Amino acid sequence: MRNEYRDAAAEKKRIQNREAKPDLMNVPEIEDKYPCLIASDWLYDAMLELPKTQRETLILEFWYGYDDQEIAAYFHVTPRTIYNWRQKAFTAIRKYYERNGDERK
Numbered sequence: 001m002r003n004e005y006r007d008a009a010a011e012k013k014r015i016q017n018r019e020a021k022p023d024l025m026n027v028p029e030i031e032d033k034y035p036c037l038i039a040s041d042w043l044y045d046a047m048l049e050l051p052k053t054q055r056e057t058l059i060l061e062f063w064y065g066y067d068d069q070e071i072a073a074y075f076h077v078t079p080r081t082i083y084n085w086r087q088k089a090f091t092a093i094r095k096y097y098e099r100n101g102d103e104r105k
Contacts, residue, residue: 046096054089
């Protein structure tokens with residue numbers, strides 16, 4: 001009985017968090033749409049170069065704490081697609097750093 005109550009309370013909290021989801025960012029207004037801080041100029045610039053879905057996936061995961069299931073439900077895709085978007089975003093950021101990282105130091 002106690003576990004059922006806890007499960008119901010946790011599900012209620014998950015639903016409330018999903019309903020309070022912010023609008024996703026439109027370039028170049030990262031700070032205007034999201035109360036998140038990107039302290040590194042090169043990371044900010046690299047994020048601006050990402051496709052919208054990859055950028056939004058990273059922001060929802062790392063700044064808002066969404067898991068792959070929640071992000072996938074938001075975009076109406078599979079969790080594997082979210083994984084692929086994230087890996088492509090990491091690769092693009094890594095390549096951006098390799099191209100521009102030395103001049104930012």
